[in-house]
Amino acid sequence: MATNQEEVKLLGALGSPFVCRVTLALKLKGIEYEFVKEDLKNKSELLLKYNPVYKQVPVFVHNHKPISESLVILEYIDETWKQNPILPSDxxxxxxxxxxxxxxxxxxxxxxxxxxxxxxxxxxxxxxxxxxxxxxxxxxxxxxxxxxxxxxxxxxxxxxxxxxxxxxxxxxxxxxxxxxxxxxxxxxxxxxxxxxxxxxxxxxxxxxxxxxxxxxxxxxxxxxx
CATH class of the missing domain: 1.20.1050.10 (Glutathione S-transferase Yfyf (Class Pi); Chain A, domain 2)
Structure with missing residues (x-):
């Protein structure tokens, strides 16, 4: 579980399969997080700040450190929180x-x-x-x-x-x-x-x-x- 000291945010849009991937991983591991809803027609300054390269969701923010691209985020989550692994150990x-x-x-x-x-x-x-x-x-x-x-x-x-x-x-x-x-x-x-x-x-x-x-x-x- 994310502790009170940890900041865990997910910038996303509800209809995105890429965002859904991250949501699934977080819920499978029981990690509490804040969902920040983005309007992709009117992108927030936060999104542009955290993902200046692609300017897309999802963006995962852990203790003020942003990570983009859903498959990269899934691997980061799995390496950071060891419970209920989503990648094989072999x-x-x-x-x-x-x-x-x-x-x-x-x-x-x-x-x-x-x-x-x-x-x-x-x-x-x-x-x-x-x-x-x-x-x-x-x-x-x-x-x-x-x-x-x-x-x-x-x-x-x-x-x-x-x-x-x-x-x-x-x-x-x-x-x-x-x-x-x-x-x-x-x-x-x-x-x-x-x-x-x-x-x-x-x-x-x-x-x-x-x-x-x-x-x-x-x-x-x-x-x-």
Whole structure:
């Protein structure tokens, strides 16, 4: 637990999967923190001060020291607070966990999001193919209840986008990127993950998020007509 002497802050926006990752790690470890809500259309001076390079959330602040980029923050949290580890202790397994977390960032998140929010049909098809291939790789990699075995680890946390955000994007766009028929093991994982008590408490409210993304989707495609 964070002591009274420690300052633990998270600068974030509720709809961000990257911010949700950090929230999950903090809650899994039982660390008390202050959430500072950011308006990304009107960024605060605090955000610009603490993350002058990317000017994005999340920013994690521990005793006035800021850290940016969600996967970097997750590793820092795991190294600082040893309870309920989210990275394996074995060096090789740690390296593999880092690899798969980065794979999700590079190969799943971008193409999946672009699959729904790209007007150009050829570009959209390319993104659908890329995201489907990446999900297939993860389907083959998943061996246990979670990527971390019986307990949630950094790969599961990184994959919150797959479990929560992709179904939301599907409901808006009508695309069938991630289904039980296509990816049975990964879909079962997503249900186990979403029903984990800590995960359930950490996810943003779905309806407001759905409304925001639906608005973006409709304005994008209405503008193209």
């Amino acid at each position: 060096p090789y397994k740690r390296a593999l966990a880092r690899f798969w977390a980065k794979f999700i960032d590079d190969k799943v998140m971008g193409p999946s999001f672009k699959s729904a929010f790209t007007i150009d049909e050829k570009e959209r098809e390319k993104n659908i193919e890329e995201s489907s291939e990446a999900l297939r790789v993860l389907e083959n990699e998943l061996k246990d209840k979670f990527f971390g075995g019986e307990e949630i680890d950094i790969v599961d946390i990184a994959a919150v986008f797959i479990a929560f955000w992709i179904p939301l994007i599907q409901d808006i766009s009508g695309l069938q990127l991630f289904t039980a028929e296509k990816f049975p093991k990964l879909y079962q994982w997503s249900q186990e993950f979403l029903n984990h008590p800590v995960v359930k408490k950490s996810l943003p409210p779905r309806e407001p998020l759905f409304a925001i993304f639906k608005g973006r989707y409709e304005s994008l495609f209405n503008a193209s007509k």
